[in-house]
Amino acid sequence: MTLTDIDTPTPVIDLDRVERNLARMQAYCDTHGLRLRPHIKTHKLPRLALRQLELGAVGITCQKIGEAMVMAEAGCTDILLTYPIVGAAKVAPLAALARLSRLTVALDNPVALDTVAAAAREAGTEIGVLVEFDSGDGRCGVQTPAEALDLARRAHGNGPLAFRGLMTYPRGPRTVPFVAEARAAFGAAGIPIDTVSVGGTPGCWETHELPGVSELRVGTYIYQDRATVGAGVATLDDCAVHVHATVVSRPTADRAVLDAGSKTLSSDRVAPSVGEGYGLILDYPDAVITRLNEEHAVVDLSACAARPAIGERVRILPNHVCVVSNLHDTMTVVQGGAVIGEWPVAARGCTR
Amino acid sequence: MTLTDIDTPTPVIDLDRVERNLARMQAYCDTHGLRLRPHIKTHKLPRLALRQLELGAVGITCQKIGEAMVMAEAGCTDILLTYPIVGAAKVAPLAALARLSRLTVALDNPVALDTVAAAAREAGTEIGVLVEFDSGDGRCGVQTPAEALDLARRAHGNGPLAFRGLMTYPRGPRTVPFVAEARAAFGAAGIPIDTVSVGGTPGCWETHELPGVSELRVGTYIYQDRATVGAGVATLDDCAVHVHATVVSRPTADRAVLDAGSKTLSSDRVAPSVGEGYGLILDYPDAVITRLNEEHAVVDLSACAARPAIGERVRILPNHVCVVSNLHDTMTVVQGGAVIGEWPVAARGCTR
Numbered sequence: 001m002t003l004t005d006i007d008t009p010t011p012v013i014d015l016d017r018v019e020r021n022l023a024r025m026q027a028y029c030d031t032h033g034l035r036l037r038p039h040i041k042t043h044k045l046p047r048l049a050l051r052q053l054e055l056g057a058v059g060i061t062c063q064k065i066g067e068a069m070v071m072a073e074a075g076c077t078d079i080l081l082t083y084p085i086v087g088a089a090k091v092a093p094l095a096a097l098a099r100l101s102r103l104t105v106a107l108d109n110p111v112a113l114d115t116v117a118a119a120a121r122e123a124g125t126e127i128g129v130l131v132e133f134d135s136g137d138g139r140c141g142v143q144t145p146a147e148a149l150d151l152a153r154r155a156h157g158n159g160p161l162a163f164r165g166l167m168t169y170p171r172g173p174r175t176v177p178f179v180a181e182a183r184a185a186f187g188a189a190g191i192p193i194d195t196v197s198v199g200g201t202p203g204c205w206e207t208h209e210l211p212g213v214s215e216l217r218v219g220t221y222i223y224q225d226r227a228t229v230g231a232g233v234a235t236l237d238d239c240a241v242h243v244h245a246t247v248v249s250r251p252t253a254d255r256a257v258l259d260a261g262s263k264t265l266s267s268d269r270v271a272p273s274v275g276e277g278y279g280l281i282l283d284y285p286d287a288v289i290t291r292l293n294e295e296h297a298v299v300d301l302s303a304c305a306a307r308p309a310i311g312e313r314v315r316i317l318p319n320h321v322c323v324v325s326n327l328h329d330t331m332t333v334v335q336g337g338a339v340i341g342e343w344p345v346a347a348r349g350c351t352r
Numbered sequence: 353m354t355l356t357d358i359d360t361p362t363p364v365i366d367l368d369r370v371e372r373n374l375a376r377m378q379a380y381c382d383t384h385g386l387r388l389r390p391h392i393k394t395h396k397l398p399r400l401a402l403r404q405l406e407l408g409a410v411g412i413t414c415q416k417i418g419e420a421m422v423m424a425e426a427g428c429t430d431i432l433l434t435y436p437i438v439g440a441a442k443v444a445p446l447a448a449l450a451r452l453s454r455l456t457v458a459l460d461n462p463v464a465l466d467t468v469a470a471a472a473r474e475a476g477t478e479i480g481v482l483v484e485f486d487s488g489d490g491r492c493g494v495q496t497p498a499e500a501l502d503l504a505r506r507a508h509g510n511g512p513l514a515f516r517g518l519m520t521y522p523r524g525p526r527t528v529p530f531v532a533e534a535r536a537a538f539g540a541a542g543i544p545i546d547t548v549s550v551g552g553t554p555g556c557w558e559t560h561e562l563p564g565v566s567e568l569r570v571g572t573y574i575y576q577d578r579a580t581v582g583a584g585v586a587t588l589d590d591c592a593v594h595v596h597a598t599v600v601s602r603p604t605a606d607r608a609v610l611d612a613g614s615k616t617l618s619s620d621r622v623a624p625s626v627g628e629g630y631g632l633i634l635d636y637p638d639a640v641i642t643r644l645n646e647e648h649a650v651v652d653l654s655a656c657a658a659r660p661a662i663g664e665r666v667r668i669l670p671n672h673v674c675v676v677s678n679l680h681d682t683m684t685v686v687q688g689g690a691v692i693g694e695w696p697v698a699a700r701g702c703t704r
Contacts, residue, residue: 006441007442008441009703010704041646083611083647084609086599086600089358090359111662142603143603251491267620291491295435310463311439323615327703349680
């Protein structure tokens with residue numbers, strides 16, 4: 001089986017590039033004394049999570065209980081859930097996860113804290129807590145160190161919970177001042193902050209410049225994509241996943257249609273400064289994917305000197321690779337230029 | 353099990369509304385002598401496809417071979433593939449499909465025609481051909497009746513292929529003049545046009561006003577969504593799928609975060625005239641989902657008088673329901689107000 005025999009559309013992982021990306025990030029963290037805790041949402045593949053641990057990661061990061069269960073069952077024994085787990089329906093699954101793995105949950109409110117405490121009691125085991133703070137992104141997170149301290153106090157010494165530190169996503173402009181203020185307030189309250197965890201591949205190479213930060217959570221670095229290349233943290237040569245597609249129609253001289261729509265690439269865009277359209281066609285970089293329907297990519301060829309024929313294969317660098325992993329039951333895997341397998345994306349679709 | 357016990361996020365199908373939507377469309381087609389051929393891409397559920405056939409549909413429409421195989425194995429015996437099938441890797445799967453079902457493929461180029469002919473030879477059975485024309489949408493389709501006639505000539509009398517007519521998506525402004533010109537040209541050439549098939553839920557109720565059109569392909573009508581309500585073809589009371597989500601964070605007075613991100617709702621938008629954001633929260637219609645990450649919906653509550661608490665459940669009308677079906681392994685099903693099951697979305701993820 002060679003790449004050109006493989007049915008399209010399919011995402012293709014270049015395992016050599018994966019290895020290079022993993023080694024570089026681990027070396028960066030080792031050099032600067034940062035703990036690396038990769039986010040598995042990008043690949044959703046147990047064997048790549050285990051490889052990240054083998055290379056020196058202290059544990060993994062997951063977003064949802066479902067994907068964490070897949071990873072725990074595959075042998076990942078230290079998991080951080082960076083998601084506020086809320087509600088009675090989450091207690092039993094969270095308890096099941098806590099029985100399998102050393103578990104830490106990031107949260108920003110007392111309702112989530114109560115849910116996690118109920119799961120810890122049901123599991124009869126300790127669950128760690130990080131308090132999430134908003135460093136400028138405007139998503140989740142407490143707004144002030146005083147709120148963080150209040151949550152930490154509720155967790156600290158609350159039987160089955162263990163307060164373990166602070167977490168933010170990504171590393172916004174308020175990260176350093178927030179951490180400094182929190183360290184002073186927590187110190188005065190006698191509550192130690194073990195971990196300060198920041199996340200996100202964009203900006204990752206400057207993490208060591210943030211005083212007080214101890215842990216780096218990154219996901220996209222394993223594959224990279226058009227957005228992270230646009231953010232300047234990777235080059236096109238670092239990108240390890242491409243979607244292979246076929247030209248299925250050429251209705252006019254200026255238009256091609258590819259068999260890779262939003263079910264294959266997602267509708268995620270990149271910032272206009274990064275590029276136009278729904279992905280970069282490596283073989284025709286002047287082409288623009290102007291529109292996606294579920295199964296169609298409509299491509300404007302008007303800026304292209306050479307133009308593809310019907311039946312021709314093209315390789316697309318996705319705008320956002322994490323969502324591509326979530327859309328596919330399997331990924332084609334290449335090593336040393338040869339197809340070595342078709343891997344099931346075991347933690348795909350775990351929205352709960 | 354009641355709806356409030358069910359873990360979130362989950363899409364919930366209201367089967368009573370489904371039945372009403374199915375009956376109304378079948379009655380419309382029966383009244384006007386149109387053949388109804390529902391597109392299963394919206395639901396991807398074999399039992400709903402069989403229900404559509406039971407109510408009077410002449411067959412079903414699928415986009416990809418993979419989803420057509422799921423439907424054929426479930427007992428759908430007349431399938432139209434509205435996608436140009438191109439390349440050697442498609443021949444064997446298309447042949448397998450042709451052995452199970454009366455098959456018609458829409459196409460707009462000779463490379464696809466050759467692929468379909470190869471599959472028909474391999475299967476040892478006839479495969480029908482519709483020639484797709486571009487009625488103004490600018491996606492696939494031949495541009496002129498002369499091109500259509502050329503493809504029909506290549507299909508007509510080409511051993512295992514049977515030319516069956518014309519197809520377009522959606523019903524653009526060129527539909528009627530194109531069909532009239534084509535009927536004249538094909539008549540002169542002695543090639544009968546059995547079927548003229550148009551598609552798309554927006555505009556569906558005016559299909560009978562298009563002279564020469566014999567078949568209607570609609571998908572979204574079974575569930576409806578924010579886009580079709582915005583297009584004026586349905587009301588909020590017709591919408592049969594809502595995503596149930598939980599408020600997991602309330603970082604500020606004006607902001608809520610829901611556990612339904614782009615992995616749950618997709619990143620698909622609606623036209624600005626239809627509404628803002630990534631879905632309509634029925635319980636808080638003045639709220640705006642301003643941003644989605646993979647697992648987070650960030651909601652602006654600044655226009656809301658009442659505001660939800662952490663842990664509260666909300667129901668979201670998705671912008672585009674077909675892509676929601678594709679993101680979920682299962683859908684929760686409600687009938688008469690009670691949860692009657694959790695149905696596997698059997699044809700989810702079939703991108704090939």
